[in-house]
Amino acid sequence: MPSFWKAFINALFIITTFAQSYIGILVKIMEAVLVLENGIVFKGKGFGAEKEVFGELVFTTVMTGYVEVLTDPSYKGQIVMMTYPLQGNYGVKKEWFESDGIKAEGFVVREVTNKALDDFLKEYNVPGIQDIDTRFLTRNIRDKGVVKSCLKVAEKISDEEIKDLLDKVKKYKDISDIDLVPLVSTKETIIHKTTNRKARCVLIDCGVKLNIIRSLVKRNCEVVQVPYNTKYDEILEYKPDFVLISNGPGDPARLKEVIKCIKNLIGVVPITGICLGNQLLALAFGGETYKMKFGHRGGNQPVKDLKTDKVYITSQNHGFAVREESLPDDVKVSFINLNDMTVEGIKHNDLPIFSVQFHPEARPGPHDTMFLFDDMIKLKDRK
Numbered sequence: 001m002p003s004f005w006k007a008f009i010n011a012l013f014i015i016t017t018f019a020q021s022y023i024g025i026l027v028k029i030m031e032a033v034l035v036l037e038n039g040i041v042f043k044g045k046g047f048g049a050e051k052e053v054f055g056e057l058v059f060t061t062v063m064t065g066y067v068e069v070l071t072d073p074s075y076k077g078q079i080v081m082m083t084y085p086l087q088g089n090y091g092v093k094k095e096w097f098e099s100d101g102i103k104a105e106g107f108v109v110r111e112v113t114n115k116a117l118d119d120f121l122k123e124y125n126v127p128g129i130q131d132i133d134t135r136f137l138t139r140n141i142r143d144k145g146v147v148k149s150c151l152k153v154a155e156k157i158s159d160e161e162i163k164d165l166l167d168k169v170k171k172y173k174d175i176s177d178i179d180l181v182p183l184v185s186t187k188e189t190i191i192h193k194t195t196n197r198k199a200r201c202v203l204i205d206c207g208v209k210l211n212i213i214r215s216l217v218k219r220n221c222e223v224v225q226v227p228y229n230t231k232y233d234e235i236l237e238y239k240p241d242f243v244l245i246s247n248g249p250g251d252p253a254r255l256k257e258v259i260k261c262i263k264n265l266i267g268v269v270p271i272t273g274i275c276l277g278n279q280l281l282a283l284a285f286g287g288e289t290y291k292m293k294f295g296h297r298g299g300n301q302p303v304k305d306l307k308t309d310k311v312y313i314t315s316q317n318h319g320f321a322v323r324e325e326s327l328p329d330d331v332k333v334s335f336i337n338l339n340d341m342t343v344e345g346i347k348h349n350d351l352p353i354f355s356v357q358f359h360p361e362a363r364p365g366p367h368d369t370m371f372l373f374d375d376m377i378k379l380k381d382r383k
């Protein structure tokens with residue numbers, strides 16, 4: 001080969017080597033692993049924070065709303081996987097937050113399409129993994145149920161380390177053995193005022209989604225947001241027109257004190273609840289809850305109103321459900337899920353008490369059941 005071409009190829013080689021290491025310095029390329037309790041290991045590309053986290057791996061089928069999902073306090077203790085493959089398309093805005101920051105432990109996606117999502121996870125110190133087969137993983141969870149998992153993002157992760165992570169995952173606590181509500185409930189009482197007050201609600205905050213508060217305030221209902229462990233007397237001191245028990249993370253059966261407080265409130269004041277609130281109310285009535293195989297998480301869950309036979313499409317995020325047979329005679333099932341016929345709402349025969357398992361405040365939607373906030377406020381007339 002003529003010496004000119006040799007020199008040219010050498011120069012090209014040197015330039016590309018330099019360029020690669022330069023890009024490597026500018027954009028730190030991260031490795032990531034997702035290690036499941038059942039021994040399945042996925043190696044992918046890391047994004048978000050360089051960190052190791054543990055939690056229950058769950059999937060949601062919502063196609064939009066990744067900001068709302070990540071900031072939903074009900075996901076505390078869980079690593080969330082999106083089944084829709086492209087995430088990040090439309091950026092990140094604070095006005096979409098459902099709490100003061102990201103509450104999910106980790107994020108699993110097929111492909112991140114926007115740097116804003118990467119920055120968002122970095123800002124809140126949450127790791128993410130992409131470039132893995134989320135379809136396979138979703139099917140696996142559907143067949144075998146939710147699993148404890150570890151998500152780790154680092155510059156390099158050795159096979160030895162992966163073995164250690166598997167041991168750690170196996171020893172990690174089950175979600176039903178962790179107190180998650182105290183980590184997301186407000187520490188002090190916050191009053192959300194409205195200009196033209198028509199009603200006042202005391203909200204027992206077990207990890208409330210902000211759009212629940214917004215939906216009530218928009219309807220001129222003042223919201224007194226109290227910590228989850230607020231005592232019965234203090235709740236009544238605010239003279240509520242009704243009490244709302246919020247959504248929240250973890251196993252409802254762990255919240256013994258809250259259940260006791262609700263039991264005392266039954267028959268004294270109108271009560272309503274959303275998601276965890278529905279489960280807590282059922283427990284306060286003496287009913288039971290159980291853990292579902294993989295839960296309901298998504299924005300297209302069909303529920304039927306048993307009184308009107310109308311079907312609504314709802315947003316949901318729950319892994320536990322109320323056992324119908326356990327309910328006392330004076331409490332009836334009001335809504336059922338048409339996919340698996342599980343309980344989606346309960347109602348007392350005589351007292352002004354009802355609650356739903358789905359999320360009427362759903363953001364970004366669907367908004368089919370927003371009218372339930374008007375029904376909650378109407379409880380006031382049955383005081």
Ligand SMILES: NC(=O)CC[C@H](N)C(=O)O
Pocket residue numbers: 074246247248249250251252274275276277317318319320321
């Ligand atoms: N969104 C919620 O309130 C969830 C309730 C409960 N933590 C469950 O998973 O069933």
